[in-house]
Amino acid sequence: MRALIVDPDAKGGLRLAEAPEPEVRADQALVSVQHLALNFGDLNGARARPAGFVPGWDASGVVLQAAANGQGPAVGARVVTTMGTQGGWAERRAVDLDELAVVPDDIDLGEAATLPVAGVTALRALRRSGALIGRRVLITSAAGGVGRFAVQLAALAGAHVIASVGSTARGAGLAELGADEVLVGLEGVSAPLHVVLDNVGGPQLVAVWALLGEGGLVQCIGGTSQQEASFRSLVGMQRSLNAFTKGPRSGEDISYLMRLMQSGQLRVEVGWRGSWTRIAEASEALFGRQVAGKAVLDVD
Ligand SMILES: NC(=O)c1ccc[n+]([C@@H]2O[C@H](COP(=O)([O-])OP(=O)(O)OC[C@H]3O[C@@H](n4cnc5c(N)ncnc54)[C@H](OP(=O)(O)O)[C@@H]3O)[C@@H](O)[C@H]2O)c1
CATH class of the missing domain: 3.90.180.10 (Medium-chain alcohol dehydrogenases, catalytic domain)
Known part of the structure; x- marks a missing residue:
């Protein structure tokens, strides 16, 4: 064959x-x-x-x-x-x-x-993040495969969805899928974030950590930036990083x-x-x- x-x-x-x-x-x-x-x-x-x-x-x-x-x-x-x-x-x-x-x-x-x-990853990452109704959820690499499913499913679950993309052009169509905000990188993303589905990793993940609110959670799904994430300290208020795998x-x-x-x-x-x-x-x-x-x- x-x-x-x-x-x-x-x-x-x-x-x-x-x-x-x-x-x-x-x-x-x-x-x-x-x-x-x-x-x-x-x-x-x-x-x-x-x-x-x-x-x-x-x-x-x-x-x-x-x-x-x-x-x-x-x-x-x-x-x-x-x-x-x-x-x-x-x-x-x-x-x-x-x-x-x-x-x-x-x-x-x-x-x-x-x-x-892509679809099951988005579904399970959101499901494992608890109730999303009224929560501020950031999705990075939102224009990609996992990202487009995640934007729609998070909106369906009642979240305020913030879609982050690599360029303005890549943001096209995301508002129609349910994103409340479509932003380039983390420019304009305001704290506190309750849940983050992160597909980028590297320095952007470190910056995302600083935007989490009390009890916030980052699902580390992917590392498309292929860069290292270096945290000086993870102590402070209660927040979590989860190494996500679809299963x-x-x-x-x-x-x-x-x-x-x-x-x-x-x-x-x-x-x-x-x-x-x-x-x-x-x-x-x-x-x-x-x-x-x-x-x-x-x-x-
Ligand atoms: N843990 C798991 O179980 C699991 C399951 C599925 C996927 N993943 C991972 O999740 C990630 C996304 O997967 P996908 O299938 O959605 O990929 P995809 O459809 O190829 O989308 C990838 C996105 O990553 C962004 N990207 C690519 N290169 C980048 C760079 N150098 N810096 C910053 N952003 C970059 C792009 O964003 P822009 O277009 O906005 O530039 C692109 O839309 C991958 O790392 C994948 O391996 C993990």
């Missing part, structure tokens, strides 16, 4: 090539992949993998072979999947039943592929996000879409901070 494999000599570090068929356990479904979605961490992590490795957390398609244990969706079901035993950027993938969700007919399969990592068993939460899409409460923003043969172009756009939301590739 064809797959996107790691090749350090290829532009962007990935190319389409032949790869071994996945091995399918009795508690897994085999899925024919039709669409895949890129994540910053997935692409970044692929750079450290050996040649020939098949990456890919998020992919959607159709069940080719139901799980041999009799559980899960039947052959032909439209599904979105994540974190299989093998990467999802391949024509076929074996996936655990609790890492997939059946996609309703009125949801585009390509859009569904964007939900597992497994995403199926149920993906289904919840799709119900929000069906009721018009959650929009999937696809800022780049094209054939998987254009992986180098898509990857360049993502790392170049050009993608508004998610990049989706079609397996053709």
Whole structure:
């Protein structure tokens, strides 16, 4: 079968090539992949993998072979999947039943592929931050994949949402998604903040810490700045930094996000879409901070 494999000599570090068929356990479904979605961490992590490795957390398609244990969706079901035993950027993938969700007919399969990592991360980071109604919530890297879902979900939960982006242009469309304030960096962000979903790290994270109010919490989700954060002291009033990780068993939460899409409460923003043969172009756009939301590739 064809797959996107790691090749350090290829532009962007990935190319389409032949790869071994996945091995399918009795508690897994085999899925024919039709669409895949890129994540910053997935692409970044692929750079450290050996040649020939098949990456890919998020992919959607159709069940080719139901799980041999009799559980899960039947052959032909439209599904979105994540974190299989093998990467999802391949024509076929074996996936655990609790890492997939059946996609309703009125949801585009390509859009569904964007939900597992970015959508579930935003959902779980907010959920683990306690009640948000009336709280001042800052979301950094708000124009990206996690960020656009987080802005919408925080607004839905009743928060006052402050969206922070890298440039004025990157703020486009965020107010329409529910941001009460759209700001560049931390310019104009006023204290106290109750919850911060931080995707940037580095010196900006240190500056965010100083804006937290009593009992405030920073969910450290990502470090796209790739810079170190150096704190002289963390003592003072009660505040927390949490090393966030999404964790497994995403199926149920993906289904919840799709119900929000069906009721018009959650929009999937696809800022780049094209054939998987254009992986180098898509990857360049993502790392170049050009993608508004998610990049989706079609397996053709
Ligand atoms: N802990 C977890 O479980 C978990 C789960 C999912 C994602 N993550 C992490 O969360 C982060 C965001 O992921 P994503 O999928 O949303 O990424 P994404 O869609 O690629 O968005 C990344 C955003 O990061 C900002 N950015 C990029 N380079 C930057 C730099 N040098 N300095 C400051 N900002 C920069 C950009 O903001 P502007 O466009 O505004 O410039 C961009 O919109 C990544 O670090 C990812 O690895 C962690």
